[in-house]
Amino acid sequence: MTFTREIKIAPSILSADFADFGREITAIESQGADWVHVDVMDGHFVPNLTFGPPAVKAFRPHVKTVMDVHLMIAPVDPYINAYADAGADILTAHLEAGPHIHRTLQAIRAAGMKAGLALNPGTPAEAAAHLMDMVDLICVMTVNPGFGGQSFIDMTGKVRQLRGMIGDRPVHIQIDGGVTPTTAPLVAAAGADVLVAGSAVFKGGSVSDPAPYGANIAAIRAAANAALA
Template identity: 55%
Template sequence: MSRPVRIAPSILSADFSKLGEEIRAIDAAGADYIHIDVMDGHFVPNITLGAPIVKALRPHTEKTFDTHLMISPVDPFLDDFAAAGCDIITIHPEAGPHSHRTVQHIKSLGKKAGIVLNPATPASTVDYLMDMVDLILVMSVNPGFGGQSFIMNQLDKIRELRAKIDASGREIDLQVDGGINFDTAPLAIEAGANVLVAGTATFVGGPEKYAENIRRLRGD
């Protein structure tokens, strides 16, 4: 079944000295979502940015802010990121004791909710969240750093999740993040993904290449 593919450039690979300008550039180049990786140096071995920076970036685009929270504990920060302008808030089940309650809270804030599966986290983790989540994110690398290589066995997980989503009858985005480039993007799409997060592959070559890079990733 053919489904529209959306591209979510990860600003983790953007020039942090001019993030607003970079976001405007990928918006103009045809990005569907703006993917924001939030890392705390605790849940993952890196530190990126917090809610005040997200708030400062919000005026630069009307595109969906797709925010992946790699922080633990995650619950105390949900309100801040919602208030900062995030449209989708995606959390790891390992980042708090009650992921069902966490997803409920995100929805109560008027935001779309996502759940992230690390490479070793099984697809069955989402079984009792399928009636609530708007997005399932498969990490095809271990979270924490950009520029890693795609873990090929995650394609089986993508296929398994696509079957679960189709069986649910709900509109749930199936997103893949990690090692997405011009070679691996078609594999993820074939397996059933409809949203691709791409950092390095989007931003390589500078602003004059962003539109071409996005088109190639989408398969246009």
């Protein structure tokens, strides 16, 4: 993974056809996805239950770009090696998921993955101030985590703060929740470079008709880039 601040679109397969993940992943990548975002939920840290390490391992052979695994689970530490073995390129843990986030981030990197740090809408940017040298990505939640299809919560002020705190470090700012061609320019202008989108990418398409995926990805990317012009 070569670091760049160019806009990257990371479709969330939480919005894909659950009976056909392999072909869905191939479809979104062929239609321009930069990363593949995998939402792991435990029914405890968030009120939903999705994938575990065996599912992520099954996705891995189909992902040719970057497999971006977002853990919405608590605790995190006992499962880090399992997700490394499953093939995650980036593993993101929530700051709110446990009392020893330094240890968690260290363990993610020690397992050979890029370390991501997610912040819920109610968590201020300042909470990440002493973690900047331990992370490769900061995920700003623009919905309360747990379900796809929620409305965007404006976190542009937080994104700007984080961008200033990051400085010249090679740290991505990712936005997760309610990303559309309407909201993408707001966060891109504030400093975000990775946009997670679920329903906004998958709406109108299917594995047998993936062209709408490409049109949706292109629309989000164009809107974000227009804000940077």
